[in-house]
Amino acid sequence: MQPGPSERDPYNGLTRAEPTLPSSAYWDAEAYQRDLDAIWYKSWLLVCREADLAQPLAFRTFRIGTQEIVVLRDETGALRAFHNTCRHRGSQLCQESEGRLKARLITCPYHAWSYSLRGDLVRVPSKSLPEGFDKAEHPLYRVALSVWSGFVFVNLAEDAGGSAETSFDPASGDLSNWPLETLVSGHVLRKVMNCNWKIFWENFNECLHCPGVHKDLSRLVPIYGRGLMGRHDDPQWARHADNDAPEFSGGLRAGAETWSSDGQAHGPVFADLTPAERAAGQTYATSLPSMFIVGHVDYVRTVRLVPLGPEQTELTAEWLFSSEALEAPSADIDNIVAFGRQVLEEDAGICEVNQKGLRSMRHKAGVLMPEEYDLHRFHNWVRERSAAHSPKP
Template identity: 50%
Template sequence: MEDNAVLEEGFNGLTRMQEALPASWYFDPAHYARELREIWGRNWVYLCRADTLDGPRSFRSFQVAGQPVLLVRDQEGVLQGFFNTCRHRGSLLCPQAEGTLKKAMITCPYHQWVYDLTGRLRATGPMRRVEGFDRDDYPLHRVRVAEWGGFVFVNLDPDASSFEELYGAETAYVANWPLEELKVGHVFSKTLNCNWKAFWENYNECLHCPNIHPELCELVPIYGRAIMARRDDPDWAEHAEDQAPHRSGGLRTGAETWSMDGAAQGRLPGLSDEDVAAGQRYVTVTPSVFIAHHADYVRIVKITPTGPETMELTAEWLFLPDTLARPDFDADKITRFGILVMEQDGGACELNHAGMRASAFRNGVLMQEEYEVFLFQQWVREQLGEAPKSEGAASRASRRMPVSE
């Protein structure tokens, strides 16, 4: 092990206690604005399923890091992304949340400037020609767009690495899931009174699981040990061949998926026995979403900051269309379990956030098992230019990819 290494080599853990982020970073308005700009404005952010932009001229508008964003499909069906602002004097181009344009053009409702669906300025309404103005110099400001597995992501930073470069290895881990074929069967949304980072930190450890998630620990026995994966145990090598769920991380014996009774409603085509045996696989795209993959469905959990001390949690459950159409399909067994777990997590995050307001509390500490919380917090520091790049902090997937199995 190199001198001063932070992460253990033989198992998943921290070599020593680490200081957590400053408490003020969870409620200070100026710092929140900095995070919107430096983190949310420079990383890939999940917005929606691609099929919600159905066909040429369909559009949707969003707020990303406090910025107005417009997505629109051009005449060839290619998804285009722009800042939702006219190049004339800055008016919103599409104040509606979604719809279909009547013509293959975007017309500013204020002064009638007209753009084609690739963003080129085509007309300036009733305005007379003026010296020094060239329409070619005033296209819409672009926003980078990526589509993967029927999911749509945007990045406001024109110089950021591509989605494939950053997440190709992690998305390959779930390549067998027929993601593009799936349709939304249920949506759940909840406002949480906590900073967005508090939710991610909760997601990245299972020390809280035995106390907060008794039902989940019964379904995924390793969580009942307050760890997330086999190699979180310093003595994992002594039990390396033991495939019992409390050692391997799989579902309890007889369970097939995350649901109220553990029963799956079918099996998604293309999955291997290994995919199903894992019980759950994740794709994590920080800071906005994690996507949980199960035998019979996929769950999207989207995090949206709405203020220094509030956030919106939105979950979508995806199923095959044929499954949704089955008369015996019972989505409630699946969605009720997911909502139960998220409600429990939400309550824990609010409890955590409220306590940070104590004037005597300057920052917390991270213990051995909280290695993923450390990696997340180190990523935050790096995004803000507060820390040099360090071991492991560039990768956010270690606990759920095969290296940690």
């Protein structure tokens, strides 16, 4: 996303009434297809962690819109991604969602064309090969892959540029002091939400809903209880510029260390965090359209989105801990997981309520309030990508 108005003026809020996207953007089949073509098939997307494919020959398949991708670790240890489609007559190749290949080859279940784990076609069992057929011209359809801090991203664009790392919003947080690569999974939540993927991101981008929707979170993060995300969201911020109380500074309530039901850390605190990162209690980094990650002092949480249809989105949240934390008898992971699940359930629930109202034939578009400045940035990000995408004739 482009830098927001905060870089020119310390007050973050919108000063003009800006329209939302048109309501049809959230349910229309053509609009959904445009989102897939212009955004999802052209962006770096989180699929899994490197640790999920730890062994050579491990593979997983992923669906993004209508596209099915296989990601594997080859015999040399390199990660590779391909469309899960045979070059002969287009059969699906890997039929399971995850597993271990039985050989250093991917063999099509239909007529047994075999591909090396680099994607080269190496074996065609026909009795003879027709004139003009060159195996070298029929490798698997390769997909760009990039790893950031142990997280595996793919990009379906044939001319994919940049990397997983450059896909993060530069205005979002920096998690370089968190030991992301060594963390292990403590809990996974999978949930199908009956809402368009953009509804989830809109909700993520504002806290006007926090006082009403997140009562417990608003107690833990007092500025959320004011419907604000940060100090400069308040038009009167200058009057409280030197006030470090959390309802103005944005940190956790006095005495709280992390997002957990009791506000306490459960397990060792990450050693390399700065005093400011500890005091903040939460550092968000965002990679649109597929994920955000939050660093807390004792654990990290990722949320990954996959669009399933115009009005359906799959959310996968994963809680990552140091292995010491998971092994420590004092570590009460449930206290942490329960709080995060509660917030996600509250968000998913209100996103579904939002979706239900959008079909009104009278509601062509909504209007944004000053606190929804990040939502406006998100809308502009969507608009720019849609405009840049010209459908093929």
